[in-house]
Amino acid sequence: MTALPALAGRRLWALLLGVLLLAGGATAYTLRAAAGRPDAAAAADPGFRLDAPPGTLYFRDTATGRVARQDPAAPGSRVAQGPRCDRFHAAGPTALCLQRRPGLPARSYVLVLDRRLRELRRMSLPGIPDRARVSASGQVLAWTTFATGDSYATSAFSTRTSILDLRTGYLIKNIEQIPLTLDGRRHHAPDVNYWGVSFAGDDNRFYATVATRGHTHLVEGDLRNWSARAVKENVECPSLSPDGTRIAYKKKVSTDPRAPWRLYVLDLATLREHPLAETRSVDDQAAWTGPGTLAYAHEGAVWTVPADGSGAPSRTAAGATSPVVLR
Template sequence: MTTRVRLLITALVAVLLAGVAVGYAAWSGSGEPEVVASTAVEGPRLVVLTNGRLSTVSRSDPDGPREVSEQRCDRVYRAGGTTSCLRPVGAFKAGELAVLDAGWREVRTVPLTGFPNRTRVSASGRMVAWTLFVDGHSYAANGFSTSTGVLDTKTGTLVASLEEFTSTVDGSAVTAMDRNFWGVTFAADDNRFYATMSTGGHRYLMEGDFAARTLRSVVDNVECPSLSPDGTHIAYKAAVNGDPQQGWRLSTMNMATREITPLAETRSVDDQPTWVDDRTIAYGIQRDDGVNDVWAVPADGSGTPTLLVPEANSPAPIG
């Protein structure tokens, strides 16, 4: 099946399932949080989604009052004063990427076709990336297909799909039709980035060069990477025994030594982890009733998981 046909099918499915996407805010939490003025949430904060609405909460009191905006997103991330908001699929249109400024005002939108899945912003706020499911809705499923793009907000350069880049594994070019990319994370220079590529039954951590339009393999069995603020480690999910159908284990990897540290979270986590700081990893877990919570765990493998922000997802540190 060609990419064009897959996108057309996805657009039709989006129309049929619009009621599910539109109703997300109604069922994703047990009730509306306390809404406060923007001046009430001060100091270091976390951006999260609350019932599908863009919100901020104090890092020192993550279970406390939240500043809740009218902006609605399915996935969100903020850094350097730039917010990436993947809009829910609408009834008569596909979704979109909305780029918001520091005041959460839209400065650019990019039409997208697919189901929102991952998004990231570089530390400077310049680079924005997103991943959509085009076919299937699980990384554990066979035959799933993703679309991952990158936007340079400074130059306006838009890469609709990382499949446009030249990819190599162990120095050999990869042109197989089964290539899929997801889970971008940016380095501090706004040019280098990391992402997952799957092909031939393997899932690789790829290092990308945006200017050169290239991707090269680094290691195997790394999904949804997240580079630490100091650039020394990557947090990610690793398929148990290399098989996603057995679930994923959150881990970190030292980028210099390639030493891997499984984290204390032993539940399966299907999320792109976030570094709250150099010592703490945050991630979302969905309860059996469909409600999302944000959890946190030490990045060195010690301690135990703790509930960070109840009834929320898509955490991103700011301030």
């Protein structure tokens, strides 16, 4: 007689377990479905476009996550009505917006937008958004995500850098397979990581960082010939000047993981470099806002500094990242 209650108890527990599993599965499915749907609330307001007067600063407003614009001379002029982005860049007729969505593993979306910030193309990709760049013509785009880790200050990270040519629609999902010449020889190693692409004006050449065997290098890439060669060691997150003669970048100057870098500018013809007046450690891919000025994000704000090493850094926009001035 005592076996019957025990059997009934086991059946009850089995029933409850089944209900919980079904409920959990339904919840997980709902979350996955929601994560895959475009978020209408993340789109730009209809009147917000990339048509402000020359010199207007665009950036990501950290309070709302939306793209904003501001007259650098009038901080109170901020308007944050653009799309929601974790990283943003724009040039020519094109804008690039990287959005991170919740979930495990981390998933992100690449949004290609027009000058009115209307969505032209959307692609999903794994990882955490990190860098975004559009060529001056607006025809070639690049982005980098962290596949593992979330900081260049440690060795425990892996990146994935992609390039999209809007003229042909051709997408290079990961440029790690590009033949690399290092110290005059073809370099093969399983630890090669690329990040921080910056395009030349011909939409063919590009500059980027490559890390391998514990060192970082500035590389010059050639998309048409599908090749890359190392130019200089200890260069990260390069940004090519509008005239194509200089590279702004962060240089590792300390082994302290809390403050390892300082911003520098490199003359490509002579390979001579000089530090900028910004002495704090900046972990960003600086943006040229003109022929002699750089903007970058640091401690939750956008700062500007002269590119020739003179002057002093100036806070241009509080609560902001991903600065860009359209030309």
